Amino acid sequence: MNHGFYLWMSYGATAIALAIEMATLAARRARARRLIEEERDLEAQD
C-alpha cells in the first residue's frame, strides 16, 4: 500500500502550521513595535 499521501499530509500540514505560527509571532512583534512608536509620537505631541 502507498502511504506517501498520508505521510506528506501529516508532515506537510505540521510544517505549514509551524511556519504560520512563526509568521504570526513576527507579525505580533511588529505590531507591538508599532504601538510603542505610536505612544512615542503621542508623547512627543504633548
Add this chain to the structure above:
Amino acid sequence: MNWFYFSSPATFYRLAGWLAPWFFGLAAVLTAVGLYYGFIVAPTDAQQGEVYRVIFIHVPAAWMSMFLYFVMAAYSAASLTFNTRLGAMMARSLAPTGALFTFVALWTGAFWGRPTWGTYWAWDARMTSELVLLFLYFGFIALSNAFEDPRRGDRAAALLALIGLVNLPIIYFSVHWWNTLHQGSTVKLTGTSMHVAMLTGMLLMVFAFWTYSIGAALTRVRSIILERERRTRWVRAL
C-alpha cells in the same frame, strides 16, 4: 539567586530575548536528528508499513498539547492566587502554541487513522476529548481577548483554564476507562514494546517540540509585555 527578580516584566523581557533563540536553535537540531532517526534509522513497521512514521509527530504533538495546557493552567492559577502580571502573560503566550499542537495531533491522527483503522475520524473517547481540548484552547484565547481591560480577560480566561484541567485525565485515561478505537499507551513508565530506534526518534521529536514551544512562548510573551507595558518608561527607552 533571587528568582522573584525575573517575575518583573522588564527583567523577564530581557531574559526571554536572550533565551528564545537558543531554544529555537536547539529545537532545529533536535528536529533534524529526530527526523533522521524517524526516517532513516527506524525500521519499517511489520504491520503498519511506512505510515507508522506519523507517530514521530503525532505522539509528541499529543503529549505537548496536554503538557502545555497543564503549564498554562499552572500559570493561570499563579496569576489568580498571587495576582502576578507575568503569570497571566505567560498563560496567554502558551495558548496559541498549545492549540497548534492539539490541531497537529488531531490532524496527523486522522491521516494515521485512515490507512490503519479505515476512517479519518470516529467519535471515540480519546479523539473526542482531544477535540474538547482544542475548543478549550480556543475558548481561552477568545475569552482572554474579550475584555477591553486585559486584567479582566486574564482572570476570566484563567478560570476557564482551571475548569478545563478536568479534561486532561479524561484524555489520558480514556483508553483505559472506555472501549476505544484508539490504541492504549505504548510508552509507559514501566517500559515499552517499541523498537529502540523508533523510541529514540519519537523522544527526540518530543524534546524538539518541547524546546520549540518554549522558544515560541518566550517570543510571544515579549510581544505581550511590550503591548501591555508600552506606556512605561523602560519600554519607551528601548
